[in-house]
Amino acid sequence: MTVPIISLPLSLYNFFYGVFVLVFFCGLAFSESLFAIKIGDTTLHVEIANTEEQWKRGLQHRAALPVDQGMLFIFPEKKTLTFWMKDTLIPLDIAFIDSEGRLFQIESMQPLSLRSVRSQKKCALALEIRQGWLREKGISLETKVLIPKSTGVV
Numbered sequence: 796m797t798v799p800i801i802s803l804p805l806s807l808y809n810f811f812y813g814v815f816v817l818v819f820f821c822g823l824a825f826s827e828s829l830f831a832i833k834i835g836d837t838t839l840h841v842e843i844a845n846t847e848e849q850w851k852r853g854l855q856h857r858a859a860l861p862v863d864q865g866m867l868f869i870f871p872e873k874k875t876l877t878f879w880m881k882d883t884l885i886p887l888d889i890a891f892i893d894s895e896g897r898l899f900q901i902e903s904m905q906p907l908s909l910r911s912v913r914s915q916k917k918c919a920l921a922l923e924i925r926q927g928w929l930r931e932k933g934i935s936l937e938t939k940v941l942i943p944k945s946t947g948v949v
Contacts, residue, residue: 832867833941834898837932839924841867843946854923855882865924869948873917880908886926891918898938901929920948 829840844850844866854866870876878889884906891900891914902912903926914921922940929935942948 845869868921870919876914890922892920
């Protein structure tokens with residue numbers, strides 16, 4: 796018995812291939828474990844970046860960031876933190892968190908920008924989220940961030 800081969804026009808084939816790649820890689824992008832943190836009264840689900848490889852990669856090469864999700868960068872010691880948007884395709888805000896667990900600085904960052912964003916004081920935590928998310932949720936400076944111990948934050 797022979798099975799007929801379905802012939803699709805090349806443009807339709809490219810469309811389905813593109814959809815497959817997008818779904819596959821977006822799924823991989825958020826296959827990491829997510830942790831729920833509280834910023835004021837609002838819950839945000841975050842991936843944890845606590846290794847040098849994760850710090851370097853961050854949210855690079857992602858086409859989208861799901862609503863109410865972000866990435867929490869955890870460093871072993873307080874220092875002046877510096878971030879940029881090289882190879883990052885989505886607009887982000889970065890919020891620096893002090894040792895008391897409060898937001899002390901929020902900066903907007905544009906896709907693919909090589910401009911460095913530096914924390915105004917030493918800290919060990921930074922949060923990357925979709926640009927405008929904090930403003931939409933009514934979150935501002937001095938808002939308390941509650942991070943579960945299971946994330947590795949001491």
